[in-house]
Amino acid sequence: MRPLPINPDESPSYVLELIYRLKIRNVMTSRLVTCRKGDTLRHVQALMKENAITGVPVVEGPRLVGLLSVDDIIRALDGGYIDEKAERWMTRNLIVLEDDMPLSFGISYMEKYRFGRFPVLNRNKELVGIVTSRDIIVALLVEINGEMERLEREVLPRPESAAGRSRREFSTRRFDFENAGRASSEIKRMLKEQGVEPGLIRRVAVAAYELEMNQVVHSVGGRITFTFDGERAEVLAVDMGPGIPDVEAAMREGFSTATEWIRSLGFGAGMGLPNARRVADDFSIESEPGVGTTVRAAVRLKAAAARGDRDAHSGSSRPS
Known part of the structure:
Protein backbone atom coordinates (compact mmCIF):
# COMPACT_ATOMS: atom_id res chain seq x y z
CA MET A 1 0.00 0.00 0.00
CA ALA A 139 -12.54 13.17 5.23
CA LEU A 140 -9.62 15.59 5.47
CA LEU A 141 -10.40 17.11 2.07
CA VAL A 142 -14.05 17.61 3.03
CA GLU A 143 -13.09 19.28 6.31
CA ILE A 144 -10.46 21.49 4.67
CA ASN A 145 -12.83 22.51 1.90
CA GLY A 146 -15.52 23.32 4.45
CA GLU A 147 -13.08 25.52 6.34
CA MET A 148 -12.08 27.29 3.11
CA GLU A 149 -15.71 27.99 2.29
CA ARG A 150 -16.28 29.33 5.79
CA LEU A 151 -13.31 31.66 5.46
CA GLU A 152 -14.51 32.80 2.04
CA ARG A 153 -17.90 33.69 3.46
CA GLU A 154 -16.22 35.73 6.18
CA VAL A 155 -13.64 37.48 4.00
CA LEU A 156 -15.33 37.86 0.61
CA PRO A 157 -18.15 40.33 0.10
CA ARG A 158 -21.65 39.15 -0.63
CA PRO A 159 -22.32 38.38 -4.31
CA GLU A 160 -22.94 41.57 -6.24
CA SER A 161 -26.53 42.35 -7.08
CA ALA A 162 -26.13 45.50 -9.10
CA ALA A 163 -29.09 46.37 -11.29
CA GLY A 164 -31.05 43.57 -9.61
CA ARG A 165 -28.70 40.84 -10.78
CA SER A 166 -27.21 38.09 -8.61
CA ARG A 167 -25.25 34.89 -9.22
CA ARG A 168 -23.98 32.33 -6.74
CA GLU A 169 -22.42 28.87 -7.01
CA PHE A 170 -22.46 26.05 -4.47
CA SER A 171 -20.68 22.70 -4.49
CA THR A 172 -22.24 19.43 -3.33
CA ARG A 173 -20.69 16.15 -2.24
CA ARG A 174 -22.03 12.65 -2.17
CA PHE A 175 -23.73 11.76 1.14
CA ASP A 176 -22.74 15.12 2.67
CA PHE A 177 -26.01 15.40 4.58
CA GLU A 178 -24.48 17.70 7.18
CA ASN A 179 -24.18 20.52 4.64
CA ALA A 180 -27.13 19.58 2.44
CA GLY A 181 -29.65 22.40 2.22
CA ARG A 182 -27.04 25.15 2.48
CA ALA A 183 -27.59 26.24 -1.12
CA SER A 184 -31.37 26.51 -0.81
CA SER A 185 -31.02 28.44 2.47
CA GLU A 186 -28.61 30.92 0.94
CA ILE A 187 -30.81 31.31 -2.14
CA LYS A 188 -33.79 32.10 0.10
CA ARG A 189 -31.74 34.76 1.88
CA MET A 190 -30.66 36.34 -1.41
CA LEU A 191 -34.23 36.50 -2.71
CA LYS A 192 -35.49 38.02 0.54
CA GLU A 193 -32.86 40.75 0.22
CA GLN A 194 -34.16 41.42 -3.28
CA GLY A 195 -37.68 41.86 -1.95
CA VAL A 196 -39.17 38.87 -3.79
CA GLU A 197 -42.57 37.86 -2.45
CA PRO A 198 -42.61 34.86 -0.07
CA GLY A 199 -44.62 32.54 -2.31
CA LEU A 200 -42.12 32.86 -5.13
CA ILE A 201 -39.19 32.50 -2.75
CA ARG A 202 -40.64 29.22 -1.53
CA ARG A 203 -41.03 27.87 -5.06
CA VAL A 204 -37.42 28.68 -5.92
CA ALA A 205 -36.19 27.27 -2.60
CA VAL A 206 -38.12 24.02 -3.16
CA ALA A 207 -36.51 23.59 -6.59
CA ALA A 208 -33.06 24.40 -5.19
CA TYR A 209 -33.42 22.02 -2.26
CA GLU A 210 -34.73 19.12 -4.33
CA LEU A 211 -31.96 19.45 -6.92
CA GLU A 212 -29.33 19.87 -4.20
CA MET A 213 -30.52 16.76 -2.35
CA ASN A 214 -30.73 14.84 -5.61
CA GLN A 215 -27.01 15.43 -6.08
CA VAL A 216 -26.15 14.53 -2.48
CA VAL A 217 -28.14 11.28 -2.56
CA HIS A 218 -27.68 10.03 -6.12
CA SER A 219 -24.58 11.63 -7.67
CA VAL A 220 -20.88 11.66 -6.88
CA GLY A 221 -21.10 15.42 -6.32
CA GLY A 222 -21.65 18.48 -8.41
CA ARG A 223 -22.52 22.15 -8.46
CA ILE A 224 -25.62 24.26 -7.98
CA THR A 225 -25.62 27.63 -9.76
CA PHE A 226 -28.27 30.23 -8.90
CA THR A 227 -28.92 33.29 -11.09
CA PHE A 228 -31.40 36.11 -10.61
CA ASP A 229 -32.06 39.10 -12.86
CA GLY A 230 -35.20 40.61 -11.40
CA GLU A 231 -37.51 38.84 -13.81
CA ARG A 232 -36.32 35.25 -13.53
CA ALA A 233 -34.73 33.08 -10.84
CA GLU A 234 -32.95 30.00 -12.15
CA VAL A 235 -31.34 27.01 -10.45
CA LEU A 236 -28.89 25.03 -12.58
CA ALA A 237 -27.74 21.69 -11.15
CA VAL A 238 -24.82 19.95 -12.86
CA ASP A 239 -23.33 16.76 -11.41
CA MET A 240 -20.42 14.54 -12.40
CA GLY A 241 -22.23 11.22 -12.67
CA PRO A 242 -23.27 8.48 -12.69
CA GLY A 243 -26.13 9.76 -14.81
CA ILE A 244 -29.72 8.57 -15.12
CA PRO A 245 -30.35 5.51 -17.34
CA ASP A 246 -34.07 6.25 -17.71
CA VAL A 247 -34.94 9.94 -17.37
CA GLU A 248 -38.62 9.35 -18.05
CA ALA A 249 -38.84 6.87 -15.17
CA ALA A 250 -36.88 9.20 -12.87
CA MET A 251 -39.48 11.92 -13.46
CA ARG A 252 -42.32 9.72 -12.20
CA GLU A 253 -43.40 10.38 -8.63
CA GLY A 254 -42.25 7.62 -6.29
CA PHE A 255 -39.59 6.20 -8.60
CA SER A 256 -36.27 5.97 -6.78
CA THR A 257 -32.98 4.12 -6.95
CA ALA A 258 -32.04 5.06 -3.37
CA THR A 259 -30.68 2.30 -1.14
CA GLU A 260 -32.38 1.15 2.04
CA TRP A 261 -29.70 3.01 3.98
CA ILE A 262 -30.61 6.30 2.28
CA ARG A 263 -34.32 5.66 2.83
CA SER A 264 -33.68 5.00 6.52
CA LEU A 265 -32.33 8.55 6.76
CA GLY A 266 -35.57 9.94 5.40
CA PHE A 267 -34.42 10.60 1.84
CA GLY A 268 -34.86 8.92 -1.55
CA ALA A 269 -38.67 8.88 -1.71
CA GLY A 270 -38.63 9.53 -5.44
CA MET A 271 -40.20 13.00 -5.26
CA GLY A 272 -37.15 15.23 -5.79
CA LEU A 273 -37.15 15.74 -9.56
CA PRO A 274 -40.98 15.73 -9.86
CA ASN A 275 -41.19 18.38 -7.13
CA ALA A 276 -38.57 20.54 -8.81
CA ARG A 277 -40.46 20.32 -12.09
CA ARG A 278 -43.80 21.06 -10.41
CA VAL A 279 -42.72 24.35 -8.81
CA ALA A 280 -40.82 25.60 -11.89
CA ASP A 281 -42.16 27.61 -14.82
CA ASP A 282 -39.34 26.31 -17.01
CA PHE A 283 -37.75 22.91 -16.44
CA SER A 284 -35.34 20.76 -18.43
CA ILE A 285 -33.19 17.73 -17.72
CA GLU A 286 -30.41 16.07 -19.68
CA SER A 287 -28.53 13.01 -18.50
CA GLU A 288 -25.98 10.61 -19.92
CA PRO A 289 -25.14 7.40 -18.02
CA GLY A 290 -21.52 7.41 -16.93
CA VAL A 291 -21.17 11.14 -17.56
CA GLY A 292 -23.61 13.14 -15.47
CA THR A 293 -26.86 15.05 -15.28
CA THR A 294 -27.83 18.67 -15.92
CA VAL A 295 -31.13 19.99 -14.57
CA ARG A 296 -32.43 23.52 -15.06
CA ALA A 297 -35.41 24.87 -13.08
CA ALA A 298 -36.53 28.48 -13.37
CA VAL A 299 -39.33 30.61 -11.94
CA ARG A 300 -40.54 33.60 -13.95
CA LEU A 301 -41.03 36.25 -11.29
CA LYS A 302 -42.93 38.72 -13.49
CA ALA A 303 -45.50 36.05 -14.25
CA ALA A 304 -46.37 35.66 -10.57
CA ALA A 305 -49.80 37.16 -10.88
CA ALA A 306 -50.81 34.59 -13.49
CA ARG A 307 -49.48 31.60 -11.63
CA GLY A 308 -49.60 32.72 -8.00
CA ASP A 309 -48.57 30.25 -5.36
CA ARG A 310 -50.32 27.19 -6.73
CA ASP A 311 -47.19 25.08 -6.41
CA ALA A 312 -45.68 26.68 -3.35
CA HIS A 313 -47.00 23.97 -1.01
CA SER A 314 -46.90 21.02 -3.39
CA GLY A 315 -45.58 18.17 -1.28
CA SER A 316 -41.92 19.11 -1.42
CA SER A 317 -39.25 17.71 0.85
CA ARG A 318 -37.90 20.05 3.47
CA PRO A 319 -36.01 23.06 2.14
CA SER A 320 -34.10 24.64 4.99
Whole structure:
Protein backbone atom coordinates (compact mmCIF):
# COMPACT_ATOMS: atom_id res chain seq x y z
CA MET A 1 0.00 0.00 0.00
CA ARG A 2 1.23 3.49 -0.80
CA PRO A 3 1.78 5.62 2.31
CA LEU A 4 -0.62 8.45 3.07
CA PRO A 5 0.61 11.79 1.67
CA ILE A 6 0.49 13.30 5.17
CA ASN A 7 3.59 14.17 7.15
CA PRO A 8 2.78 15.33 10.68
CA ASP A 9 6.13 17.13 10.83
CA GLU A 10 5.49 19.16 7.68
CA SER A 11 1.70 19.48 7.44
CA PRO A 12 0.06 22.90 7.91
CA SER A 13 -1.17 23.64 11.41
CA TYR A 14 -4.84 23.41 10.41
CA VAL A 15 -4.31 19.90 8.98
CA LEU A 16 -2.56 18.85 12.17
CA GLU A 17 -5.47 20.25 14.17
CA LEU A 18 -7.88 18.12 12.12
CA ILE A 19 -5.75 15.01 12.54
CA TYR A 20 -5.95 15.29 16.31
CA ARG A 21 -9.52 16.64 16.52
CA LEU A 22 -11.25 14.10 14.30
CA LYS A 23 -12.01 10.64 15.64
CA ILE A 24 -11.79 7.37 13.76
CA ARG A 25 -15.61 7.23 13.84
CA ASN A 26 -15.70 10.50 11.86
CA VAL A 27 -13.87 9.00 8.87
CA MET A 28 -14.66 5.29 8.91
CA THR A 29 -17.05 3.54 6.55
CA SER A 30 -19.90 2.23 8.68
CA ARG A 31 -21.90 0.55 5.90
CA LEU A 32 -20.28 -2.84 6.29
CA VAL A 33 -20.28 -5.80 3.93
CA THR A 34 -19.42 -8.88 5.96
CA CYS A 35 -19.39 -12.65 5.67
CA ARG A 36 -19.52 -15.60 8.06
CA LYS A 37 -16.94 -18.28 8.72
CA GLY A 38 -19.02 -20.89 6.90
CA ASP A 39 -19.32 -18.86 3.69
CA THR A 40 -17.21 -19.97 0.76
CA LEU A 41 -14.42 -17.89 -0.71
CA ARG A 42 -16.42 -17.81 -3.93
CA HIS A 43 -19.24 -16.11 -2.04
CA VAL A 44 -16.75 -13.59 -0.64
CA GLN A 45 -15.43 -12.99 -4.16
CA ALA A 46 -18.98 -12.18 -5.30
CA LEU A 47 -19.42 -9.76 -2.37
CA MET A 48 -16.24 -7.92 -3.33
CA LYS A 49 -17.27 -7.69 -6.97
CA GLU A 50 -20.83 -6.60 -6.22
CA ASN A 51 -19.78 -3.90 -3.76
CA ALA A 52 -16.51 -2.82 -5.43
CA ILE A 53 -14.46 -3.47 -2.29
CA THR A 54 -11.14 -5.20 -1.66
CA GLY A 55 -11.67 -6.57 1.83
CA VAL A 56 -14.45 -8.35 3.73
CA PRO A 57 -14.55 -8.80 7.53
CA VAL A 58 -15.57 -12.23 8.83
CA VAL A 59 -17.98 -11.98 11.75
CA GLU A 60 -19.88 -14.01 14.31
CA GLY A 61 -22.81 -11.81 15.26
CA PRO A 62 -21.35 -8.37 16.06
CA ARG A 63 -17.88 -9.80 16.75
CA LEU A 64 -14.99 -9.67 14.32
CA VAL A 65 -13.21 -13.01 13.95
CA GLY A 66 -11.19 -12.56 10.75
CA LEU A 67 -10.60 -10.69 7.52
CA LEU A 68 -10.34 -11.67 3.86
CA SER A 69 -8.65 -9.48 1.25
CA VAL A 70 -8.73 -9.53 -2.52
CA ASP A 71 -5.24 -11.06 -2.38
CA ASP A 72 -6.70 -14.01 -0.47
CA ILE A 73 -9.29 -14.48 -3.22
CA ILE A 74 -6.67 -14.29 -5.97
CA ARG A 75 -4.58 -16.93 -4.21
CA ALA A 76 -7.67 -19.13 -3.82
CA LEU A 77 -8.43 -18.86 -7.51
CA ASP A 78 -4.84 -19.67 -8.44
CA GLY A 79 -4.70 -22.51 -5.92
CA GLY A 80 -8.03 -24.04 -6.89
CA TYR A 81 -9.64 -23.80 -3.46
CA ILE A 82 -12.11 -20.98 -4.15
CA ASP A 83 -15.01 -23.14 -2.92
CA GLU A 84 -13.50 -23.74 0.51
CA LYS A 85 -14.77 -22.05 3.65
CA ALA A 86 -13.69 -18.57 4.71
CA GLU A 87 -12.77 -19.83 8.17
CA ARG A 88 -9.78 -21.79 6.90
CA TRP A 89 -8.18 -18.98 4.90
CA MET A 90 -9.14 -15.79 6.72
CA THR A 91 -6.54 -13.69 8.54
CA ARG A 92 -7.02 -14.13 12.28
CA ASN A 93 -4.19 -12.05 13.68
CA LEU A 94 -5.78 -8.65 13.15
CA ILE A 95 -4.66 -5.12 13.87
CA VAL A 96 -7.73 -3.07 14.73
CA LEU A 97 -8.62 0.52 15.57
CA GLU A 98 -11.19 1.76 18.07
CA ASP A 99 -13.85 4.22 17.01
CA ASP A 100 -12.99 6.81 19.70
CA MET A 101 -9.29 6.94 18.81
CA PRO A 102 -8.01 10.21 17.31
CA LEU A 103 -7.50 10.12 13.56
CA SER A 104 -3.78 10.46 14.22
CA PHE A 105 -3.79 6.83 15.38
CA GLY A 106 -5.26 5.71 12.07
CA ILE A 107 -2.59 7.60 10.12
CA SER A 108 0.20 6.15 12.24
CA TYR A 109 -1.21 2.63 11.79
CA MET A 110 -1.31 3.12 8.02
CA GLU A 111 2.32 4.19 8.03
CA LYS A 112 3.48 1.45 10.42
CA TYR A 113 1.68 -1.61 9.08
CA ARG A 114 1.05 -0.64 5.42
CA PHE A 115 -2.30 -2.46 5.42
CA GLY A 116 -5.00 -1.42 2.98
CA ARG A 117 -7.74 -1.33 5.62
CA PHE A 118 -8.28 -1.57 9.36
CA PRO A 119 -11.39 -2.90 11.12
CA VAL A 120 -12.86 -0.52 13.69
CA LEU A 121 -14.35 -1.74 16.98
CA ASN A 122 -16.41 0.08 19.58
CA ARG A 123 -15.89 -0.03 23.32
CA ASN A 124 -17.84 -3.30 23.46
CA LYS A 125 -15.39 -4.84 20.97
CA GLU A 126 -18.08 -5.00 18.28
CA LEU A 127 -17.27 -4.35 14.65
CA VAL A 128 -18.67 -0.93 13.68
CA GLY A 129 -16.61 0.14 10.67
CA ILE A 130 -13.68 -0.09 8.30
CA VAL A 131 -11.05 2.58 7.67
CA THR A 132 -9.00 2.85 4.48
CA SER A 133 -6.47 5.45 3.40
CA ARG A 134 -9.06 6.79 0.97
CA ASP A 135 -11.53 7.33 3.83
CA ILE A 136 -8.93 9.40 5.67
CA ILE A 137 -7.98 11.52 2.66
CA VAL A 138 -11.59 12.18 1.67
CA ALA A 139 -12.54 13.17 5.23
CA LEU A 140 -9.62 15.59 5.47
CA LEU A 141 -10.40 17.11 2.07
CA VAL A 142 -14.05 17.61 3.03
CA GLU A 143 -13.09 19.28 6.31
CA ILE A 144 -10.46 21.49 4.67
CA ASN A 145 -12.83 22.51 1.90
CA GLY A 146 -15.52 23.32 4.45
CA GLU A 147 -13.08 25.52 6.34
CA MET A 148 -12.08 27.29 3.11
CA GLU A 149 -15.71 27.99 2.29
CA ARG A 150 -16.28 29.33 5.79
CA LEU A 151 -13.31 31.66 5.46
CA GLU A 152 -14.51 32.80 2.04
CA ARG A 153 -17.90 33.69 3.46
CA GLU A 154 -16.22 35.73 6.18
CA VAL A 155 -13.64 37.48 4.00
CA LEU A 156 -15.33 37.86 0.61
CA PRO A 157 -18.15 40.33 0.10
CA ARG A 158 -21.65 39.15 -0.63
CA PRO A 159 -22.32 38.38 -4.31
CA GLU A 160 -22.94 41.57 -6.24
CA SER A 161 -26.53 42.35 -7.08
CA ALA A 162 -26.13 45.50 -9.10
CA ALA A 163 -29.09 46.37 -11.29
CA GLY A 164 -31.05 43.57 -9.61
CA ARG A 165 -28.70 40.84 -10.78
CA SER A 166 -27.21 38.09 -8.61
CA ARG A 167 -25.25 34.89 -9.22
CA ARG A 168 -23.98 32.33 -6.74
CA GLU A 169 -22.42 28.87 -7.01
CA PHE A 170 -22.46 26.05 -4.47
CA SER A 171 -20.68 22.70 -4.49
CA THR A 172 -22.24 19.43 -3.33
CA ARG A 173 -20.69 16.15 -2.24
CA ARG A 174 -22.03 12.65 -2.17
CA PHE A 175 -23.73 11.76 1.14
CA ASP A 176 -22.74 15.12 2.67
CA PHE A 177 -26.01 15.40 4.58
CA GLU A 178 -24.48 17.70 7.18
CA ASN A 179 -24.18 20.52 4.64
CA ALA A 180 -27.13 19.58 2.44
CA GLY A 181 -29.65 22.40 2.22
CA ARG A 182 -27.04 25.15 2.48
CA ALA A 183 -27.59 26.24 -1.12
CA SER A 184 -31.37 26.51 -0.81
CA SER A 185 -31.02 28.44 2.47
CA GLU A 186 -28.61 30.92 0.94
CA ILE A 187 -30.81 31.31 -2.14
CA LYS A 188 -33.79 32.10 0.10
CA ARG A 189 -31.74 34.76 1.88
CA MET A 190 -30.66 36.34 -1.41
CA LEU A 191 -34.23 36.50 -2.71
CA LYS A 192 -35.49 38.02 0.54
CA GLU A 193 -32.86 40.75 0.22
CA GLN A 194 -34.16 41.42 -3.28
CA GLY A 195 -37.68 41.86 -1.95
CA VAL A 196 -39.17 38.87 -3.79
CA GLU A 197 -42.57 37.86 -2.45
CA PRO A 198 -42.61 34.86 -0.07
CA GLY A 199 -44.62 32.54 -2.31
CA LEU A 200 -42.12 32.86 -5.13
CA ILE A 201 -39.19 32.50 -2.75
CA ARG A 202 -40.64 29.22 -1.53
CA ARG A 203 -41.03 27.87 -5.06
CA VAL A 204 -37.42 28.68 -5.92
CA ALA A 205 -36.19 27.27 -2.60
CA VAL A 206 -38.12 24.02 -3.16
CA ALA A 207 -36.51 23.59 -6.59
CA ALA A 208 -33.06 24.40 -5.19
CA TYR A 209 -33.42 22.02 -2.26
CA GLU A 210 -34.73 19.12 -4.33
CA LEU A 211 -31.96 19.45 -6.92
CA GLU A 212 -29.33 19.87 -4.20
CA MET A 213 -30.52 16.76 -2.35
CA ASN A 214 -30.73 14.84 -5.61
CA GLN A 215 -27.01 15.43 -6.08
CA VAL A 216 -26.15 14.53 -2.48
CA VAL A 217 -28.14 11.28 -2.56
CA HIS A 218 -27.68 10.03 -6.12
CA SER A 219 -24.58 11.63 -7.67
CA VAL A 220 -20.88 11.66 -6.88
CA GLY A 221 -21.10 15.42 -6.32
CA GLY A 222 -21.65 18.48 -8.41
CA ARG A 223 -22.52 22.15 -8.46
CA ILE A 224 -25.62 24.26 -7.98
CA THR A 225 -25.62 27.63 -9.76
CA PHE A 226 -28.27 30.23 -8.90
CA THR A 227 -28.92 33.29 -11.09
CA PHE A 228 -31.40 36.11 -10.61
CA ASP A 229 -32.06 39.10 -12.86
CA GLY A 230 -35.20 40.61 -11.40
CA GLU A 231 -37.51 38.84 -13.81
CA ARG A 232 -36.32 35.25 -13.53
CA ALA A 233 -34.73 33.08 -10.84
CA GLU A 234 -32.95 30.00 -12.15
CA VAL A 235 -31.34 27.01 -10.45
CA LEU A 236 -28.89 25.03 -12.58
CA ALA A 237 -27.74 21.69 -11.15
CA VAL A 238 -24.82 19.95 -12.86
CA ASP A 239 -23.33 16.76 -11.41
CA MET A 240 -20.42 14.54 -12.40
CA GLY A 241 -22.23 11.22 -12.67
CA PRO A 242 -23.27 8.48 -12.69
CA GLY A 243 -26.13 9.76 -14.81
CA ILE A 244 -29.72 8.57 -15.12
CA PRO A 245 -30.35 5.51 -17.34
CA ASP A 246 -34.07 6.25 -17.71
CA VAL A 247 -34.94 9.94 -17.37
CA GLU A 248 -38.62 9.35 -18.05
CA ALA A 249 -38.84 6.87 -15.17
CA ALA A 250 -36.88 9.20 -12.87
CA MET A 251 -39.48 11.92 -13.46
CA ARG A 252 -42.32 9.72 -12.20
CA GLU A 253 -43.40 10.38 -8.63
CA GLY A 254 -42.25 7.62 -6.29
CA PHE A 255 -39.59 6.20 -8.60
CA SER A 256 -36.27 5.97 -6.78
CA THR A 257 -32.98 4.12 -6.95
CA ALA A 258 -32.04 5.06 -3.37
CA THR A 259 -30.68 2.30 -1.14
CA GLU A 260 -32.38 1.15 2.04
CA TRP A 261 -29.70 3.01 3.98
CA ILE A 262 -30.61 6.30 2.28
CA ARG A 263 -34.32 5.66 2.83
CA SER A 264 -33.68 5.00 6.52
CA LEU A 265 -32.33 8.55 6.76
CA GLY A 266 -35.57 9.94 5.40
CA PHE A 267 -34.42 10.60 1.84
CA GLY A 268 -34.86 8.92 -1.55
CA ALA A 269 -38.67 8.88 -1.71
CA GLY A 270 -38.63 9.53 -5.44
CA MET A 271 -40.20 13.00 -5.26
CA GLY A 272 -37.15 15.23 -5.79
CA LEU A 273 -37.15 15.74 -9.56
CA PRO A 274 -40.98 15.73 -9.86
CA ASN A 275 -41.19 18.38 -7.13
CA ALA A 276 -38.57 20.54 -8.81
CA ARG A 277 -40.46 20.32 -12.09
CA ARG A 278 -43.80 21.06 -10.41
CA VAL A 279 -42.72 24.35 -8.81
CA ALA A 280 -40.82 25.60 -11.89
CA ASP A 281 -42.16 27.61 -14.82
CA ASP A 282 -39.34 26.31 -17.01
CA PHE A 283 -37.75 22.91 -16.44
CA SER A 284 -35.34 20.76 -18.43
CA ILE A 285 -33.19 17.73 -17.72
CA GLU A 286 -30.41 16.07 -19.68
CA SER A 287 -28.53 13.01 -18.50
CA GLU A 288 -25.98 10.61 -19.92
CA PRO A 289 -25.14 7.40 -18.02
CA GLY A 290 -21.52 7.41 -16.93
CA VAL A 291 -21.17 11.14 -17.56
CA GLY A 292 -23.61 13.14 -15.47
CA THR A 293 -26.86 15.05 -15.28
CA THR A 294 -27.83 18.67 -15.92
CA VAL A 295 -31.13 19.99 -14.57
CA ARG A 296 -32.43 23.52 -15.06
CA ALA A 297 -35.41 24.87 -13.08
CA ALA A 298 -36.53 28.48 -13.37
CA VAL A 299 -39.33 30.61 -11.94
CA ARG A 300 -40.54 33.60 -13.95
CA LEU A 301 -41.03 36.25 -11.29
CA LYS A 302 -42.93 38.72 -13.49
CA ALA A 303 -45.50 36.05 -14.25
CA ALA A 304 -46.37 35.66 -10.57
CA ALA A 305 -49.80 37.16 -10.88
CA ALA A 306 -50.81 34.59 -13.49
CA ARG A 307 -49.48 31.60 -11.63
CA GLY A 308 -49.60 32.72 -8.00
CA ASP A 309 -48.57 30.25 -5.36
CA ARG A 310 -50.32 27.19 -6.73
CA ASP A 311 -47.19 25.08 -6.41
CA ALA A 312 -45.68 26.68 -3.35
CA HIS A 313 -47.00 23.97 -1.01
CA SER A 314 -46.90 21.02 -3.39
CA GLY A 315 -45.58 18.17 -1.28
CA SER A 316 -41.92 19.11 -1.42
CA SER A 317 -39.25 17.71 0.85
CA ARG A 318 -37.90 20.05 3.47
CA PRO A 319 -36.01 23.06 2.14
CA SER A 320 -34.10 24.64 4.99
